[in-house]
């Protein structure tokens with residue numbers, strides 16, 4: 043059995059008097075697709091914000107492999123291999139699709155200002171590699187012919203796929219998807235389903251997702267954590283979660 047990629051233990055996040063998240067425990071294994079579900083306001087996004095370094099949790103621990111990353115700033119967590127998309131898409135809207143993918147690689151390019159200034163071979167090679175990777179990911183998410191279109195002028199579903207490409211181009215180990223199917227039509231949701239599986243199978247990435255589309259969640263998740271009022275009420279495979287009385291009660295209400 044492989045050791046977990048992400049380990050979240052005793053996670054708590056308090057905003058003044060509001061305990062938004064409390065007692066959250068879960069692990070994401072390498073290559074796993076793990077979903078967090080729950081009613082609006084259950085605390086799902088807050089968990090994401092803690093894992094990705096947007097919030098510093100008020101208690102608990104987050105580990106990537108064996109290394110504690112709790113409370114580290116977002117850019118360090120991203121460099122360690124955890125990247126995310128957002129509920130409200132965040133692309134550089136006036137940059138083209140390909141430019142968005144080049145900018146995403148900037149922090150990783152193995153060059154410095156000196157080699158850039160003098161256009162040394164090493165700089166040119168790094169640039170060429172970055173462009174090749176951008177072309178690869180544009181193709182992968184079906185945006186090859188839109189490479190030079192401004193991101194803000196792409197259709198909504200295309201913007202969502204570009205956001206995923208922007209994450210993947212940094213070769214993350216864990217991809218956090220915040221409601222990736224929101225606003226997509228059934229055909230686009232089906233394509234998203236295939237894309238997420240492909241990322242996992244071909245690019246060695248584990249996926250942690252928040253999603254309200256239950257058919258997508260049940261279809262692609264290996265395991266699911268269910269939250270209500272900031273607390274865990276069930277964890278397990280889709281079949282286990284579906285037959286959990288507490289989960290049924292939370293979703294369907296009392297008789």
Ligand SMILES: Nc1ncnc2c1ncn2[C@@H]1O[C@H](COP(=O)(O)OP(=O)(O)OP(=O)(O)O)[C@@H](O)[C@H]1O
Pocket residue numbers: 057060062080081082083084085086087088089
């Ligand atoms: N920065 C913040 N300051 C104060 N309260 C917050 C903050 N962020 C979230 N909350 C509160 O924490 C609780 C959990 O919110 P969160 O957004 O994590 O829920 P969610 O499960 O992601 O909901 P949704 O499905 O609607 O996105 C809510 O009561 C919310 O108002």
